[in-house]
Amino acid sequence: MSEPTSSPRLSVTVGPVAHGGHCVARHEGRVIFVRHGIPGETVEITLTENEPDAKFWRADVTNVVVASPDRVAHFWPEADSLRAGARSTAPVGGAEFGHISRSGQLALKTAVVREQLERLGGIATEQLDSLFSAGVEDVDAHGTADQRSGLGWRTRTGFAVTRSGKLGMHAHRSNTIVPIHDMPLALPAINELRLWELDFTGIERIEVAAPANGSGVLVLLAPEPTLSEKAAGAAVKRVARALAALENAPSVARWNPENSAIEVLNGRGWVKETTDDHEFRVTGDGFWQIHRRAPKVLTDAALGALLQGGYLDDGADVADLYAGAGLFTAPLADAVGPEGSVLSVEGSAGTSRDARKNLHASEQVEISQGRVERILGTSSRGSHTPAGQRRRFDAVVLDPPRAGAGKAVVRALVATSPRAIAYVACDPAAFARDVKYFANAGWALASLRAFDLYPHTHHVETVALLVPVKSLPQPSDA
Template structure:
């Protein structure tokens, strides 16, 4: 994900000028402790509390608890504070002892909800999705976050982990919002094959800054030392078998993007195609196509009399996609910087019309311009796959401006024990736009 840089004048505000430091947060409150009553969950893996009239985002807490919070970020003039719950005065009935000994305040930052069950974690995520959709898109969503098959009550699902190297050459994971590294000998949300490599028990090689470990669907384990010093990154073969569709194998670089939950890819493809209801002969556009997963299944659904175009900005993913769609003469996947000048001309040169769209953008979302330009082609339906409910809600509001409404929305717990959520929204033309398409 690309993060937009702050203006230079603001970047300088936290630097020293001469012998004086420009304080944007006043005097630091880091380490200060106070007791608070914890309110509801908020987007980002924390709950909201208030202290002295100021909002405090508290990690390691649950709604309704009374806790002692220790400030981890903020000062006397900050608009809000960040804190960890370091002592539980009154616990929620949903609290449990974290199964991972590396989880908790000041420890590994990989998980947000180890201190509750996977089921209650889904309840918390449901509240977040509902609040974001209502606040940013004016949508009252009655659904719930669904479990994805393939984990063990929220554990043992992550098929890829990138470990960092601590100063004493141990592999570990970073603390929350920190470059500090917590050495680990296992990760309970990772599949057991990762710890079984023995890499977590050995010192890292000299000059290695990290190790990326991936486990394929057939159990093959690949470890890549970072930084990558040559172009010989191995490939893995992943399999996707959505309900009602034939299983397919996909080649992906060991450093390329792939859904890390073993049930995620099949779940998302199934949800998208169930919502799109593709018909033979239709034209489909797959934006942010990655290694061609949706492109391939769309091509299968529309048949040889149809056409499918996938566009992807990452060159490595486009290279990986070649063999993945090679069996479909009516499907192509090309490199294009979606949202920048020229990408729309690629669509117009390849497809005589657009009946269906799949949008699977990065965490920041597609944005108003892309949503507007895509829907201006008047697809019959569009599937939006989102890993951030706030970005999704904003883009759904932009879709409404273009005359499209949400006809279904499903949310999935593809990242148990963390605050991350994946959603699949199906959009359909409404009102005058629907009449225009029918004509």
């Protein structure tokens, strides 16, 4: 069980939503970042971080005095702050918007994207009104009842282990591990394993990957680092035997989170992911989009923006940066044809090896493993560019990690003089900062879409088309 809380309780009115899964409230002039509330509500909160000299405090809602019309019963007891507060425990993280109606979630996420782009990106309100009139889009609007409710979408889920060896998850910003008895956001294939019934003593972390195509589940087991090698090996083998006895036994591998090394115990150490036109091997904890529909939604949006703008003609030279296992690289290779070229850059050595296997038949693809800014700053070894000359691109797909691309990458990318960049972002704040860097270099947003690929959480995925300002229609051209 999670540890009881004894923090002070206050009554506040919840203010506007902010990036990060919380809303802003004030108490006697102090800013408090409140989770599990909705703007306009009157609530009682329990302070979770309240150092006297801190610039702001943090809190969870534990009782609702005046509720928002968008408040609904939380679908997951372990993640419900009201039920957790009643039993003096902490709610599990990972479903911090589960108390908000689906339409309410979309509205709050839209507000966050707009606020970040206005405040950090310097985008004018009028421009956002034009570019972002659709707001954050619901990708599950036409799915099953569960899917429309925002459930059953996660193809990858990470778990912790309680002191008693039971499956659990961490409370937000806490070492407290809350035992769980299901994971409603996960695909059925993950819940069908019923991992909460197993004894994970000696295991510290568990990662489960279940491709949406049903091609087989992979379970990664990381033993407690304080165990001897003999004890760690015994713990992993014991759990692997229990998993092998299941009716739909998954593949199982021992996993080192520090270097992503895996040792296969049962089955294989990779999963097979598919899109409409391609098949991908993803090894161990290699990156793949989490939502079951995300690969199609994001490739359609990013490549669709480039194709509509005429940037992916046959023979074009393009790049896929932070390319992972090749989700965008493969359709880019199709789009530019054998006479074109695709530079695929990925920092992870293991994921880069996956990309080589996945794209070995595409001769127009050049795969480079390393830091994006360094590879962009070197001369190309390919046949399309003379030695010593900086490579130039017609178009680029940029899909950085949550921290964003950053100033150095933006600078190196702009120096390659692409005609357009399709930017796929999973963090509105990092994306907005990068938009500002691009603006300072003479670039502007030409289109903008956002997708709710993380229902019941604060996360949102954004796809934007960036082009040089000089290429945009001028008022006199209209």
